[in-house]
Amino acid sequence: MGAFERIKVMLGADPQKPTEFTPEARQIHDLKRMTKADFEALKQHARDHQLVTHKWRNRRWAVLLFSNLLFTFSFWLDIQLLEGSLSASRFAGFHLIDLNSALQVMLAHKHIIVNLFIGTATVFVLWAALGGRSFCSWVCPYHLVAEWFEWLHLKLVDKKLVTDHEFHRGSRTVFWVLFSLMALVSGYTVFETISPTGILSRALIYGPSLALGWVTLILLFEVLYSRRAWCRYVCPIGLTYGMVGAISPLRVQYRLENCFHEGDCRKVCLVPHVLDVVIKGRAADKHVAIGPDCTRCGLCIDVCPSGALRYDVKGLSKLM
Amino acid sequence: MSDENKPAVKRSVVQGRQLANRRKFIRSVVLAGGVVGLAMFGYVPVANARKSRMRPPGALEEHDFLSSCIKCGQCVQVCPVAAIKLDDIDHGFGIGLPFIDSRTQACDFSCDAVQCILACPTGALTYVKPGFADLREGMKLAHPPVLKAKEKDPEPTLNLKERTGVARLSRPEACLAVQGKGFKGQTRGADFKGRMRYMDVDRWKPIAVRDHPYERNLCDLCVTECPIKDAIKMEVLVGADGVKSYKPVVLEQCVGCGVCEMVCPVETTAIVVDERKAWGA
Numbered sequence: 001m002g003a004f005e006r007i008k009v010m011l012g013a014d015p016q017k018p019t020e021f022t023p024e025a026r027q028i029h030d031l032k033r034m035t036k037a038d039f040e041a042l043k044q045h046a047r048d049h050q051l052v053t054h055k056w057r058n059r060r061w062a063v064l065l066f067s068n069l070l071f072t073f074s075f076w077l078d079i080q081l082l083e084g085s086l087s088a089s090r091f092a093g094f095h096l097i098d099l100n101s102a103l104q105v106m107l108a109h110k111h112i113i114v115n116l117f118i119g120t121a122t123v124f125v126l127w128a129a130l131g132g133r134s135f136c137s138w139v140c141p142y143h144l145v146a147e148w149f150e151w152l153h154l155k156l157v158d159k160k161l162v163t164d165h166e167f168h169r170g171s172r173t174v175f176w177v178l179f180s181l182m183a184l185v186s187g188y189t190v191f192e193t194i195s196p197t198g199i200l201s202r203a204l205i206y207g208p209s210l211a212l213g214w215v216t217l218i219l220l221f222e223v224l225y226s227r228r229a230w231c232r233y234v235c236p237i238g239l240t241y242g243m244v245g246a247i248s249p250l251r252v253q254y255r256l257e258n259c260f261h262e263g264d265c266r267k268v269c270l271v272p273h274v275l276d277v278v279i280k281g282r283a284a285d286k287h288v289a290i291g292p293d294c295t296r297c298g299l300c301i302d303v304c305p306s307g308a309l310r311y312d313v314k315g316l317s318k319l320m
Numbered sequence: 321m322s323d324e325n326k327p328a329v330k331r332s333v334v335q336g337r338q339l340a341n342r343r344k345f346i347r348s349v350v351l352a353g354g355v356v357g358l359a360m361f362g363y364v365p366v367a368n369a370r371k372s373r374m375r376p377p378g379a380l381e382e383h384d385f386l387s388s389c390i391k392c393g394q395c396v397q398v399c400p401v402a403a404i405k406l407d408d409i410d411h412g413f414g415i416g417l418p419f420i421d422s423r424t425q426a427c428d429f430s431c432d433a434v435q436c437i438l439a440c441p442t443g444a445l446t447y448v449k450p451g452f453a454d455l456r457e458g459m460k461l462a463h464p465p466v467l468k469a470k471e472k473d474p475e476p477t478l479n480l481k482e483r484t485g486v487a488r489l490s491r492p493e494a495c496l497a498v499q500g501k502g503f504k505g506q507t508r509g510a511d512f513k514g515r516m517r518y519m520d521v522d523r524w525k526p527i528a529v530r531d532h533p534y535e536r537n538l539c540d541l542c543v544t545e546c547p548i549k550d551a552i553k554m555e556v557l558v559g560a561d562g563v564k565s566y567k568p569v570v571l572e573q574c575v576g577c578g579v580c581e582m583v584c585p586v587e588t589t590a591i592v593v594d595e596r597k598a599w600g601a
Contacts, residue, residue: 116441
């Protein structure tokens with residue numbers, strides 16, 4: 001899948017089956033078919049010896065809590081290390097400005113001062129290096145809360161008390177365009193009014209607010225009606241960072257030779273369409289980089305019994 | 321299952337999938353309408369705002385302020401007297417925007433340099449207004465305001481070119497000075513949490529107003545506690561019978577900081593700041 005096609009999938013298109021395979025990929029696909037019995041035995045072996053681990057999840061939660069609480073304590077203890085909130089801050093004096101908030105302000109205000117530009121450029125470079133949507137899973141406080149409530153949703157689904165109602169993934173692209181247009185035309189940063197990321201970040205630093213009621217409503221909607229609906233179908237922040245992630249060298253890499261096509265990774269994934277490649281017969285190459293919509297959360301890496309998914313920095317393995 | 325039935329079953333599967341897709345599409349449209357509609361509700365409090373909020377010094381005009389503020393709260397964090405608070409979602413599009421409630425805690429410029437403007441990353445608070453921002457007549461100060469606390473410094477002025485509002489003696493009948501009365505004790509009572517910088521106590525550390533009791537034969541707190549030079553004066557009128565009467569008079573150098581409103585010992589305050597008001601308007 002080319003870079004362009006992966007962006008199309010992020011915007012809402014369905015992933016397509018590949019038409020051309022590299023010789024190595026074809027060989028692996030064929031081998032897996034030919035040695036079916038052996039393959040099943042290998043699969044069972046991998047399952048039996050699977051190490052249940054939450055390594056990446058725990059690391060991620062620690063980073064997320066640390067970065068959010070650094071804002072809080074920086075203010076409370078007046079250590080002035082990280083001043084501001086997630087929408088805009090200063091780390092040891094350097095301006096950092098959230099890309100989506102910056103976009104909203106630039107479109108609404110139509111005037112960009114030097115500090116706004118510097119802060120936005122710094123954050124752009126930072127997340128281009130670190131994977132784009134890794135902002136979502138490693139920093140966004142709503143992501144963490146939504147993850148906890150997702151657990152509740154899955155329990156209820158398990159007990160057949162609720163069902164997951166899917167929306168079209170293209171909705172998020174529509175929201176991105178609509179919120180940009182509204183900012184441009186009305187001159188108000190409309191999205192910021194309802195952004196749970198901004199609301200939670202401010203609440204953590206400046207104390208609880210009525211706006212937390214709105215965040216609770218979104219969470220209830222996700223628990224009772226649609227799994228991870230805000231992150232999957234609405235949040236334009238995710239798409240903004242996703243576009244940055246399209247050029248990032250840091251991504252999850254899929255290794256066809258290690259995969260038993262059990263699909264556990266797709267069950268835990270926030271954006272399972274990026275893992276379409278793990279379906280039997282879909283990988284066009286021996287190693288495939290997962291698309292820009294991936295939040296680099298590492299849940300798939302934790303759950304994979306055979307190490308077919310791992311973090312990878314483009315070009316680094318060749319260098320070393 | 322007979323052979324004739326097979327195509328029918330297949331068709332129903334296809335139909336089912338189409339139906340599911342159609343449902344999904346309709347759901348998505350409803351979601352888009354719902355979320356955007358809810359977001360637009362944020363305009364209602366903005367449109368209904370009976371009077372504008374008192375914003376920190378250097379704020380752009382209200383509409384520009386709403387569009388340019390990124391809602392990060394850095395101005396909140398640098399204020400030494402914690403005068404700046406953030407609005408909640410009941411202010412719609414104004415959520416996360418900074419405001420000052422002068423009666424509770426006024427901006428007393430104890431930071432000496434209008435730190436909130438320095439902290440603002442987007443230019444929503446600014447020393448110099450950009451070309452396109454409208455400048456109303458009477459918002460610009462005649463000359464840079466002299467900070468009484470810095471009067472003896474080589475650079476005694478605040479780098480502030482415009483006012484945030486103007487003070488007004490809103491209830492002259494309640495004013496202690498107008499009544500010829502003095503004031504003794506803690507202004508605003510023992511429970512008042514407001515803070516202020518007192519030069520005779522500590523230049524760099526604001527203290528609680530309740531820890532700084534006053535004793536005045538004629539109440540003139542609004543005049544003496546005003547941090548700006550020549551912004552307010554006590555007018556003395558001598559009647560035909562030779563009896564003196566007094567009245568605080570706001571002058572053109574008033575920047576609208578709100579200290580007079582905070583320290584006024586009368587409940588409800590006799591002097592208020594009209595936010596966003598221009599001189600002479």
